[in-house]
Amino acid sequence: MSLLELSDVKVHFPVRKGILFDRVVGHVQAVDGISLSVEAGQTYGLVGESGCGKTTLGRAILRLVDITDGEVVFDGTDLAQLPEEEMRRSRRRLQMVFQDPLGSLNPRQNIESILAEGMDAHGIGDTREERRERILKVLDRVGLPDHALGRYPHEFSGGQRQRIGIARALVLEPDVIICDEPVSALDVSIQAQVINLLEELQEQLGLTYVVIAHDLAVVRHISDVIGVMYLGSLVEEAPSDDLYASPRHPYTKALMSAVPVPDPEVEDTRERILLTGDLPSPSNPPAGCRFHTRCPWRQPTRCDTERPGLTDIGGGHKVACHFVNEIASGELAPTSALAPDMLGDSESPVDDPGGDSAGDSGEGEDAASGPASGAPGSGGKAAGTNA
Amino acid sequence: MSLLSVDELAVTFTAKGRKDFQAVSGVSFSVDQGEVIGLVGESGCGKSVTSLALMGLLPSKGVRVGGRAEFDGTDLFGLRKSQLRDMRGTQLAMIFQDPLSSLNPVVPIGVQVTEILSRHRGLRGEKARKEAAHLLERVGIPDPTRRLKEYPHQLSGGMRQRALIAMAVACAPRLLIADEPTTALDVTIQAQILELLRELVDQEGTALLMITHDLGVVAGLCDRVNVLYAGKAVEVAERRELFASPMHPYAHGLLGSIPRLDSPRGQPLNPIRGSINDQIAWADGCAFAPRCDHYVMECLTGTPQLTEPAAAGHGVRCVNPVRDSSDLDVPHLEAPVMDTTGSEATTRHPGGEA
Ligand SMILES: Nc1ncnc2c1ncn2[C@@H]1O[C@H](COP(=O)(O)OP(=O)(O)OP(=O)(O)O)[C@@H](O)[C@H]1O
Ligand SMILES: Nc1ncnc2c1ncn2[C@@H]1O[C@H](COP(=O)(O)OP(=O)(O)OP(=O)(O)O)[C@@H](O)[C@H]1O
Ligand code: SF4
Ligand code: SF4
Numbered sequence: 001m002s003l004l005e006l007s008d009v010k011v012h013f014p015v016r017k018g019i020l021f022d023r024v025v026g027h028v029q030a031v032d033g034i035s036l037s038v039e040a041g042q043t044y045g046l047v048g049e050s051g052c053g054k055t056t057l058g059r060a061i062l063r064l065v066d067i068t069d070g071e072v073v074f075d076g077t078d079l080a081q082l083p084e085e086e087m088r089r090s091r092r093r094l095q096m097v098f099q100d101p102l103g104s105l106n107p108r109q110n111i112e113s114i115l116a117e118g119m120d121a122h123g124i125g126d127t128r129e130e131r132r133e134r135i136l137k138v139l140d141r142v143g144l145p146d147h148a149l150g151r152y153p154h155e156f157s158g159g160q161r162q163r164i165g166i167a168r169a170l171v172l173e174p175d176v177i178i179c180d181e182p183v184s185a186l187d188v189s190i191q192a193q194v195i196n197l198l199e200e201l202q203e204q205l206g207l208t209y210v211v212i213a214h215d216l217a218v219v220r221h222i223s224d225v226i227g228v229m230y231l232g233s234l235v236e237e238a239p240s241d242d243l244y245a246s247p248r249h250p251y252t253k254a255l256m257s258a259v260p261v262p263d264p265e266v267e268d269t270r271e272r273i274l275l276t277g278d279l280p281s282p283s284n285p286p287a288g289c290r291f292h293t294r295c296p297w298r299q300p301t302r303c304d305t306e307r308p309g310l311t312d313i314g315g316g317h318k319v320a321c322h323f324v325n326e327i328a329s330g331e332l333a334p335t336s337a338l339a340p341d342m343l344g345d346s347e348s349p350v351d352d353p354g355g356d357s358a359g360d361s362g363e364g365e366d367a368a369s370g371p372a373s374g375a376p377g378s379g380g381k382a383a384g385t386n387a
Numbered sequence: 388m389s390l391l392s393v394d395e396l397a398v399t400f401t402a403k404g405r406k407d408f409q410a411v412s413g414v415s416f417s418v419d420q421g422e423v424i425g426l427v428g429e430s431g432c433g434k435s436v437t438s439l440a441l442m443g444l445l446p447s448k449g450v451r452v453g454g455r456a457e458f459d460g461t462d463l464f465g466l467r468k469s470q471l472r473d474m475r476g477t478q479l480a481m482i483f484q485d486p487l488s489s490l491n492p493v494v495p496i497g498v499q500v501t502e503i504l505s506r507h508r509g510l511r512g513e514k515a516r517k518e519a520a521h522l523l524e525r526v527g528i529p530d531p532t533r534r535l536k537e538y539p540h541q542l543s544g545g546m547r548q549r550a551l552i553a554m555a556v557a558c559a560p561r562l563l564i565a566d567e568p569t570t571a572l573d574v575t576i577q578a579q580i581l582e583l584l585r586e587l588v589d590q591e592g593t594a595l596l597m598i599t600h601d602l603g604v605v606a607g608l609c610d611r612v613n614v615l616y617a618g619k620a621v622e623v624a625e626r627r628e629l630f631a632s633p634m635h636p637y638a639h640g641l642l643g644s645i646p647r648l649d650s651p652r653g654q655p656l657n658p659i660r661g662s663i664n665d666q667i668a669w670a671d672g673c674a675f676a677p678r679c680d681h682y683v684m685e686c687l688t689g690t691p692q693l694t695e696p697a698a699a700g701h702g703v704r705c706v707n708p709v710r711d712s713s714d715l716d717v718p719h720l721e722a723p724v725m726d727t728t729g730s731e732a733t734t735r736h737p738g739g740e741a
């Protein structure tokens with residue numbers, strides 16, 4: 001049994017309208033049927049674009065939002081059913097680290113009092129001295145000096161504040177830490193410090209992490225297993241290396257191909273899958289496969305009527321797509337003229353006198369890409385190089 | 388001759404009762420037609436201030452701008468306000484990071500676009516509306532006629548950024564300055580916008596000054612790159628050269644510290660220690676010294692100059708540059724510890740000690 005097991009978790013937020021704000025006119029299906037398990041001592045990475053429900057899922061695990069449906073089983077207990085008082089006690093073992101280190105630290109409290117607060121609430125440490133001793137140990141672990149105790153959040157750099165956020169979780173000796181975008185507010189040169197720190201702590205303390213981030217490179221670096229979310233559900237889940245080596249879901253493929261790699265050789269030669277349109281609203285998600293409005297491989301049958309479930313295709317690699325096998329074998333080519341686009345396969349694109357750019361009105365063919373169609377006129381380019 | 392050439396740009400903020408603050412100094416580069424020049428660096432290194440200075444958009448009081456900027460032979464800093472305004476509509480255009488704050492929230496998109504068309508191209512009425520719809524279509528906004536009637540908040544982030552690009556290119560500017568145009572967007576939308584910018588450069592020959600903190604974006608888009616640190620360009624090179632052999636310890640360290648989607652897993656990252664600190668002035672030596680693994684005594688004797696120690700066209704502002712990667716394994720002098728809040732503690736306890 002895994003340390004943390006989610007089964008069919010749903011979080012639907014009511015959308016209210018009317019003068020007295022009491023008429024529910026619909027629901028934001030922020031999380032809509034997610035099942036996953038997190039093994040003790042491992043890191044589960046959750047990626048996906050803004051608004052896909054990552055944070056809501058993280059908060060649901062801690063029951064900081066109401067769980068509409070489903071189970072969150074932590075160490076054998078279903079947290080979703082736990083009375084509030086017992087839930088409060090369980091929270092010591094499940095901690096959260098937030099994206100915005102400054103916003104989540106009270107500016108009027110010094111570091112000692114920030115860290116002691118949680119210990120107080122959970123009755124950890126009998127005396128002030130005992131608590132201070134423990135806090136100092138934790139500060140040392142996260143790489144902050146003793147004199148940080150008496151200082152205030154604004155006196156620290158962004159990276160140091162994130163260390164304080166991590167320390168605040170650590171003093172409670174949790175089993176699981178949910179890190180919500182732990183480095184995205186930090187400068188690039190500081191991100192690596194915090195990522196390394198998280199990894200060291202995991203090794204030393206046997207922590208289990210759920211890392212939520214939109215940066216796929218960060219998630220891949222730190223995670224054992226990655227789940228890719230799209231509009232409230234998982235579309236693919238796989239061991240980190242597998243996911244990178246062979247992404248199977250069309251959305252994962254597109255996501256990976258869109259992440260810029262700091263290497264001109266890679267950037268110039270890799271396959272780019274440009275998605276058309278924007279993310280649909282989670283209050284009115286598309287029927288059938290939720291990705292079908294943007295999927296370059298969408299088929300006329302099933303895709304827009306039948307919702308694909310997450311299915312194991314072997315080796316713990318799970319995909320939610322009706323046509324995963326046909327796409328993998330190459331039997332199905334992308335239906336949209338906009339799909340794979342080999343950029344700069346020859347010289348620098350600047351040297352190109354525009355021979356393959358068919359002007360900006362010649363791309364009517366992409367009508368096939370459906371209601372959300374209309375990527376930048378890249379159709380001209382793609383059409384020229386599409387095999 | 389280059390379309391835009393910037394020579395030793397310097398911007399100093401001189402608020403009363405406060406010490407002068409030199410946000411940018413010693414930034415030089417040029418941009419040709421159809422070329423993409425990147426300005427890359429971390430928060431506060433002076434990217435936006437550089438672009439605002441070139442656009443003439445810095446506040447008129449409490450700022451001192453030095454150096455030269457020539458656009459097609461015209462001295463940008465010598466222009467009168469009205470001349471500059473004309474230039475901004477037709478020759479130079481800028482896109483900002485946050486599209487919502489650069490669009491007027493209470494005016495429909497269509498009106499905002501047609502206003503530009505009438506001001507700078509003399510188009511009115513139906514003609515202007517048609518052209519506006521065409522512009523939106525060109526930047527990939529579906530159903531442009533309907534969108535023109537909508538207000539900015541009704542558009543998604545990606546669409547707002549497209550609308551802003553449509554407005555920026557409405558008068559076919561010869562130079563486009565894009566300040567973090569995709570930072571607020573999701574990666575799949577970022578990919579669309581970058582593609583759009585690439586097309587603009589390829590098809591129209593627009594010159595692009597691309598400002599970003601993302602080295603991945605630079606690698607895929609820019610011809611030449613300026614790496615900024617604390618207001619100064621510390622390394623300037625053609626992009627392949629920069630990524631293949633970064634010579635400034637900061638650029639070198641930065642490339643070693645970012646997790647890459649395609650790098651093998653399980654290796655710890657190589658972080659740069661400490662954090663950027665704008666209280667260290669270049670006048671006293673190299674501003675990167677407290678964080679530098681390559682530090683030698685000469686680093687603190689005067690401001691290091693931009694030289695070309697290895698190859699022509701590859702500028703490095705460092706007295707002891709990285710010649711090859713193994714260079715950095717040799718222990719050098721212990722970097723100076725500056726006792727300023729923030730950087731000091733992390734300097735002593737680098738996160739990646741183990
Ligand atoms: N308390 C709430 N009430 C109503 N809707 C909410 C609430 N919290 C989140 N949502 C909606 O639920 C959806 C998922 O939001 P969530 O914050 O979980 O996304 P996310 O994946 O964390 O995005 P980001 O990457 O931007 O942080 C969004 O559409 C959001 O607007
Ligand atoms: N109007 C101003 N008055 C005083 N200082 C300013 C002003 N505008 C910017 N600065 C300072 O100039 C420096 C450079 O700022 P700038 O906005 O150019 O940074 P940046 O590189 O664009 O950073 P970011 O990536 O965060 O956008 C910063 O230290 C900033 O605090
Ligand atoms: S089920 Fe259809 S629409 Fe969904 S990802 Fe697969 S091919 Fe695309
Ligand atoms: S070696 Fe010296 S001059 Fe070069 S970056 Fe390091 S501290 Fe600066």
Ligand SMILES: [Mg+2]
Nearest residue numbers: 054055056180
């Ligand atoms: Mg979130």
Ligand SMILES: [Mg+2]
Nearest residue numbers: 434435436566
């Ligand atoms: Mg900026």
